[in-house]
Amino acid sequence: MIVVVEGGQISAVDFAVTDGPPEAALIDLGELTLLPGLVDAHTHLCWDPDGDPEDLADDPHEALVERARQHATAALHSGVTTIRDLGDRDFATLSLREDYRQGTQLGPELVVSGPPLTRTGGHCWYLGGAADSTDDLVDAVEQRAARGVDWIKVMATGGFVTEGSDPLQPQYDHDQLTAVVEAAHRMGLPVTAHAHAAAGIAAAVAAGVDGIEHCTFITEDGVSASPDIVERIVAQGVWCGITTGQMDSETPADIIAVMQGVWRVTRQLIDSGARVAWSSDAGISPRKAHNVLPADLAYLSRHGFTVTELLIGATSAAAASCGLGHRKGRITPGFDADLLAVGAGVNHDLTRLCDVKALWRNGTQVPVETTC
Ligand SMILES: [Zn+2]
Structure with missing residues (x-):
């Protein structure tokens, strides 16, 4: 099989020939496995x-921009060629996105939301996206659109990593979430909602969001998704952005119970036909380094998910969930030449995903070292 790359794009995928175009430089990958670059x-x-x-x-x-640059490089070297950033501060990822787009620097393709909309003192308040009233929310959406973000991110419920925030509690009511979605869609921007509590997920879906982040379905009595809401998620084509993660002997028992519940509900979502993508939520804790996605995927392949589910969920499905399904996440003509070569046999052993042998971003080879 030959993949022909021209001008940063894949121009042909040829299963029948033994030589590429005569003018092309041929890179023989031998027994390695070639994948589309990962999408976080x-x-x-x-x-x-x-x-x-x-x-x-x-x-x-x-300092925010410089740190983002270092983290984007770490992610790129792990094989992640596209990143959706769902929570910066001070819109720091926007200039980085432009540097990478214009090719002045080599980095992953970025799509960004800027600071997520949240309550004053609410989940991730330190990112600076406070908006309390409906008018504030609509103003905040308009301000983000004017700055040129790609997505609107709203914190529909509390979260785990903010002191004093309760993931079981909603942050906005149905009318407010609807106002966010209507304002964003009017400006051509999709909306994804951070939501843990089952009630918060239901409110966001009813408001018409395009995606749900985490989608953990936690309730007072454990993790549980009612068939009704799953059916609505499927019917509306809402993307479920499932957060990867690993447990070990030091993971607290209550967190293990939640994570096992979340994997069970994720299985329910997949089996019900929901659109599921995997993502790392990198940055939020010491276990979430910016190059963690391949190792997390390998871990999940030993905990109830197939290699195919994981690879699709971190390539073509993840790209589609970010609005980039037309040019990212597949090795097919017309798509960007974001390509990842890893150790042979990844379809049997997903830990090979951590054995990055070669990497291309828009057809330009990226120098790599194995990272995990
Ligand atoms: Zn997050």
């Missing part, structure tokens, strides 16, 4: 995994 559909490039998130509130703009 939910990260926080500004966020230091080992730091205190509240410190973000005091970081100067240049």
Whole structure:
């Protein structure tokens, strides 16, 4: 099989020939497996995994941009060629996106939301996206559109990583979420909602969001998704952005119970025909370094998910969930030449995903070292 790359794009995929076009340089990958570059559909490039998130509130703009640049490079070297950043501070990822788009620097393709909409003092308040009333929310959407973001991210419920925030509690009511979705869609922007509590997921879906982040379906009595809401998610084609993660002997028992519940509900979503993509939420904790996605996927392949489900969920499905399904996540003519060569046999052993042998971004080879 030959993949022909021209001008940063895949121009042909040929299963029948033994030689490429005569003028082309031929790179023989031998026994390696060639994949589309991975897509991480939910990260926080500004966020230091080992730091205190509240410190973000005091970081100067240049420091945020520089940290995001380093983290984007780490992700790229792990094989992630496309990133959707769903929560920066001070719109720091926008200039980085332009640097990479214009090719002044080599980095992953970025799509970005800027600071997520949240309550004053609410989940991720330190990212600076406070909006409380319906008018504030609509203003915030308009401000983001004017700045040129690709997505609107709204914190529909509380979250785990903010002191004093409760993932079981909604942050906005149905009318407010609807106002966010209507304002964003009017400006041509899709909306994805951070939502843990089952009630918050239902409210976001009823408001017409395009995606749900985490989608954990936690309730007072454990993790549970009612067939009604799953049916509605499927019918509306809402993307479920499932957060990857690993457990070990140091993981607290209550967290293990939640994670096992989440994997069970994820299985229910997949089996019901929901659109599921995997993403790392990189940056939010010491276990979430910006190059963690391949290792997380390998872990999940030993905990109830097939290699195919995981690879699709981190390539073509993840690209589609970010609005990039027309040019990312597949090795097919017309798509961007974001290509990843890993150790042979990845379809039997997903840990080979961590054995990055070669990498191309828009047809340009990226120097890599194995990272996980
Ligand atoms: Zn997040």
